[in-house]
C-alpha cells in the first residue's frame with residue numbers, strides 16, 4: 567500500500583500541452599477517480615504514473631519514493647488498460663499468470679494465486695479459453711484479475727467498464743468498489759462517466775483540457791462545484807445554466823432576464839458574501855430537482871412556462887420548459903406531477919428554489935455563489 571504524490575506534472579507532445587500542472591496527493595488505500603471529457607489528458611496522466619510515458623516536467627512519488635523516471639517494472643504498479651491489452655495467443659490463465667511469470671514466481675504459487683483471483687472475479691470456468699472466446703464482460707474481468715493478481719502498491723484503471731452494457735456496468739460498479747475496499751490498495755480509476763465517479767469514488771479529480779479543475783469528494787463536487795464546467799459535468803440531467811443580469815428591485819438584488827425575475831434570497835446572499843454590481847451579467851445555475859412545477863401561478867411557482875417536451879423515466883418525470891427564451895429541464899417524482907399536463911405546448915408554472923441557486927462568472931466560469939442549502943449542510947458535516 568502506498569500514497570501517491572504528484573507535483574507540477576506536465577506533459578507536452580511537441581507544442582501541445584496534454585497535461586498542465588497536475589498537483590495531487592492520493593492517500594494510502596484511497597479510491598480516486600480521474601473524471602473528464604474525451605481528450606482531456608486522463609490516459610496520459612495515468613500512463614505517466616505507470617511509467618509508460620515520461621513527464622515533460624514535475625515529480626511523481628509512490629510510497630515516498632521518487633519514481634518519476636523509473637521504468638514501469640520498478641514501480642510495482644498494476645494496471646488495466648483502456649483496450650485491456652490482453653495477449654490473444656495466451657489463455658486466460660496465461661494472461662493472468664503473465665505478470666507473476668515475469669517476476670519468476672514458482673509454478674505452484676502462480677497457479678494458486680491465479681485460481682484465487684479467478685474465483686474473486688468469477689472467471690474460474692474460462693481459465694483455459696483464449697481472449698477471443700470471451701464476452702465483453704468476461705474480457706474485462708480477466709483484465710482486472712491480471713491487475714489484482716500481483717501484490718502491487720498501486721492500481722491504475724483506465725476506463726475498464728467502457729465496453730460493457732448499462733446493466734453490467736451497474737453490477738460492476740458495486741463489485742469493483744467492494745474489491746477495492748477489501749484489498750485496500752491505493753487506486754486511480756479513469757472515466758468520462760460522471761455516474762461511475764460519483765457512485766464509486768472516495769474523491770474525484772475533474773479534468774478539462776489537461777487542467778485539474780477540482781479535487782474533492784463526490785458530494786463536494788456535486789454541491790460545491792468550483793466552476794460552471796464542473797457543475798454541468800456532474801449530475802444527470804445536467805444543471806440548467808443561463809445568462810442573467812443583476813438588477814436592484816425594491817431594495818433587493820435579483821437576477822433578471824428578458825422574461826422573468828428571480829429575487830435573490832437574503833440568507834443565500836449573505837452566506838455567499840455576494841458582491842455584485844447592478845447591471846453585471848453572470849451565469850445562473852440551478853439543478854433540475856430544484857425547479858418545481860405547477861398548473862397554477864402560486865408563490866412557489868410564479869414563472870409562466872410552456873411545456874417543450876415531457877420525458878417520463880419511470881420513477882421520475884422530466885419536464886423541459888420554455889420560460890421565455892430560457893429552456894430549463896425540471897425533475898420531479900412521478901406522483902408529484904401525476905396531475906399535470908403532459909402534452910407539448912401546455913401552460914405551466916415554474917418555481918426556482920432561491921436557496922439552490924448558483925452563480926458563475928461569465929467567461930472563466932468560476933463559481934461566484936453556491937447554493938445556500940449545500941453550505942449549511944457542509945458546515946454541519
Ligand SMILES: Nc1ncnc2c1ncn2[C@@H]1O[C@H](COP(=O)(O)OP(=O)(O)OP(=O)(O)O)[C@@H](O)[C@H]1O
Pocket residue numbers: 579584602603604605606607608609610611648758
Ligand atoms: N503520443 C501522442 N502524441 C501526440 N498527442 C497525443 C499523444 N497521446 C495523446 N495525445 C493527445 O493528448 C490529449 C490527451 O489524450 P489522452 O489520451 O490522455 O486523453 P483522454 O482524456 O484519455 O481521452 P479519452 O477519454 O478519449 O480516452 C489528446 O488531445 C490526444 O490527442
Ligand SMILES: [Mg+2]
Pocket residue numbers: 608609610648724
Ligand atoms: Mg483515455
